Amino acid sequence: MNERCVRCGKCNPVCPTYRVSGNELFSPRGRYLLGERVLSGKIPATSDVVKSLLSCTDCYLCNPICPVGLDIVEMVHRARETFFVRDESCSRFSLSGFGIDYKGEKYEGKMSRGDGSVLLFPGCLVIDSFGDTLERLTELLACLDIPFVIIDACCNYPDWFKGGKICLPVEEETEFYVVCSSAYISLKKDAGVRYFLSFFEDVFPVRLPDNAVFVQEEASRSLGLIVADRQISSPGDLLLIFQQDSGMVHLLFERLIQQARGDVLVFESFHNLAVFRSLFPDVHSYHIIDFIHREVMES
């Protein structure tokens, strides 16, 4: 591909590390351009360059924004490979090491399922930067009378990317649901780790097709990863959307929904349907899961 970064800066404001740091060094545009130069040997991988490239949380939020269609995250990954240092130590709260102020309670012990409540692993970005998603999720669970416990810990994704060790926040074999798809990617090698999508199958009388993709507005921007994980050949044969009422959603999902040739399934608090329809007039069929009545409505 001969497309080049036109340096428009459009990708910057959607990046959580840029939003928190207010520093171009921790922005997608900065990382893309630095990555290019690290790969071509024009800029040495000094400590702040390494910090810039490692602090990308791989949330994939930037990629769909780029008007040129660049794969920013892939550039970051390629550049990282030039200086990976394997680190077998088990550090938690990786984000705090990257200039992100992790405000969550430090999780020390290990969780076990105990009283039968659902163990939820939101992921530090969800807890720290996208509290809204978590709030909606817990409201939903409360509304359904499902007891839950939140595991307030980091998944070590950035460390894992450096070759570090993943430290499970739960006792071996304990089942827990991971909300953030990046976290899911990093934790999933272990038996008890389940992606939040399957939670819906457990709780609702619906059988999701194998190609279902769960998209939450803020936490799981790793659509690319999840798509890969579930081996969907064409992205978005079916999209599941959870919570989509901020202005951001239009930007984020526009492209994906355009690609969704099949059905679109909306997991939503229903008042947003009108908004949804106005944003995505071309989507013809909806399946809306009414959480409260546990019914599936179709249009």
Next chain:
Amino acid sequence: MISRSIKTCLRKIFGDRFSDETGLLFAYSYDAKFEGAPDAVVFPVDSDEVSRLLSLATEEGFPVIPRGAGTGQTGGSIPVEGGVVLSLERMNRILELDRENLTLTVEPGAITGDVKSYVAGFGLYYPPDPASYEFSTIGGNIAENAGGIHAVKYGVTANYVLGLEVVLPTGEMISFSGKLYKNATGYDLRDIFIGSEGTLGVITRAVLKLVPAPEAYATALVGFPDVSSIRRLASTVRSLSASACELVGKNIVPILMENFPSTLPPKTSYLMLVEFDGFGDEPKRLLDSMLSSFREVSFVVARDDSERERLWDIRRNVSPVIRANCTCGVSEDIVVPPASVPEMLEFLEELQAEFSVKIFSFGHAGDGNLHVNICYDELFPERQIEQLLEALFRKTVSLGGALSGEHGVGIAKKRFLDIYLSEESIRLHRRLKRILDPRGILNPGKIFDE
């Protein structure tokens, strides 16, 4: 290069919000068009720190370059002779929404899109909308006097700035006008900072004017065969106070036709996207009255929100189309009196033929601001590009126009400045600059040479 001792002083003021590391210096060495590396970058968090930095710079004589989001098209935030980049990204708080006075007080690093969506939550509207509003800052918008699609009805950034707090190059902090909608007390000094491209003072706080958010829209895509209709159409659109009047020029239309086969009006050489906004059925009434007075044009009217989005998608597709068809070229944003747009379009066709280049033009026909993208192959001689640009600017000025409608001069158009500004005017610019910035430390080398 700034000296060791200066760096030590900066470290004292900014602590770990000072840096001169390799990666960071690179990250602050570009905007959307130009490149040039600083010697250091600082991230102040309040106006006091800005003031301390500028006093030091005036004392020691080193350049300071204010920077917002670095989305500028003319190199305004690029160091041309090294120095310290003053990033305003951390001063990004929304400070106060005053719903009685309809004002919003913000720090300069706030992203314009965040400001717009914040006030939208209260049914209010901050109209300025450069195409970069989702990723540029209020400070950068004020410093460039940015404008956008809705300028034809609502005006540009300057029309929404009530009060400013500015730190002068010498370090003095001055507030202008606050929440006043009118003020006839003393010189209106506030306005010299709007559009000053960060050369006269650093904006550290702004009071923005808000208006009620429109609730209804009426939108149509109008196609017409030749330039002759544009003049009448655009003037009718203006007299009815349309909120958008966007023109798409000849070379772009056929490609759009392919991309949106069934949506575009037939027999079209030029397209105009016209929108009215307001309340109740007024927008629709205005659109109907406009369309009824034109026979020679064909049009598509949006019947609902989704069709409206579709029409806007066509307009949004213009930049991608140009990008795909123009790998090498320059882009200008000239402005002429609105009634001269047709003559300008005709001239662009002549220019295209004379220099054997391809010109893609589009823009804000309603306010006379045209984006002119001149494309050529890589071997096209530099000298000819200069000749072409000079011819373009001379024609623009002869029509009563100016070099830039919204992007500013920066380093991009400095060499052509005297085509537009008289000698006396440039002298006055220099005098003003010297009064405010006696040692020439603030954003040197921009707009004009000192």
